[in-house]
Amino acid sequence: MNTDASELNRRREAVAALGSGLRRLTESAVRSTADPETLRRLADEAEKLAADLEAAGRRPLGAIPELDDLRIGQRTFSPVTGAGHPSAPPVIVERNENCVRGRFTLGFAHEGPPRFSHGGVSxxxxxxxxxxxxxxxxxxxxxxxxxxxxxxPVPLGVPLMAEAEVTEQDGRSIRVEGRITPESRPEAVLVEASGRFVTPEPEQISALFPGLEHLL
Ligand SMILES: CCCCCCCCCCCCCCCC(=O)SCCNC(=O)CCNC(=O)[C@H](O)C(C)(C)COP(=O)(O)OP(=O)(O)OC[C@H]1O[C@@H](n2cnc3c(N)ncnc32)[C@H](O)[C@@H]1OP(=O)(O)O
Structure with missing residues (x-):
């Protein structure tokens, strides 16, 4: 492994460690029954932590983190799969030929109806x-x-699986089907989805993502 690769690994591990700490904090905050004084003291500490992070450097809008690989969908700070995101489950994805499978568990931070996932999170x-x-x-x-x-309803605190597969491709249009099931009962479909994805024309890609064409 060369120095660049080991430096990237150090960064990846540190980003994941901060993400994991923030996810614990988020889960504790949304479950908290603390008194108002404790909440205010912790709110001040959270503001200080945010100021420290801001002072240590921030990427501008549209800049792609060096850990990302857009060609496979990997985004370090994705709200779904990103190890660095404070409210991502995060979903751990395996890719196959024309389909993907993700494993995850949702928490209080993802709650909609009591004990179940928010439909928008699914x-x-x-x-x-x-x-x-x-x-x-x-x-x-x-x-x-x-x-x-x-x-x-999609239960919180239970291992889940999301699967998605391409069912048809016609020119720029790609038809994809998806589902969420409990990991232990893949036959029990909780959410089903059907979608269409469109490949923008090259000039649309340049207009939407200037300077990033070579990464897509
Ligand atoms: C390049 C990307 C890089 C991204 C790299 C990120 C990588 C790593 C992240 C991975 C994770 C992914 C994350 C989840 C994916 C998001 O969530 S993407 C975000 C949400 N989506 C959007 O913002 C897309 C908004 N839409 C658009 O900008 C434009 O529709 C597009 C996609 C540029 C296409 O524009 P267009 O070429 O002008 O489209 P148009 O010619 O009108 O339509 C093309 C075809 O689609 C059909 N169509 C268009 N709209 C609709 C519609 N609403 N309903 C049905 N059919 C429609 C048209 O009828 C037409 O069909 P045909 O006539 O060819 O049969």
């Missing part, structure tokens, strides 16, 4: 996993149409 997870599946075609694409059927 939708966000499926959108991203279906985007990764669409990328297995070799073309970068964006969601243009996505529909969900919520067949059963």
């Amino acid at each position: 939708a966000m997870i499926l959108d991203e996993l279906m985007g990764w599946a669409a990328r297995t075609t070799g073309s970068p694409s964006m969601t243009v149409d996505l529909a969900f059927s919520y067949r059963g």
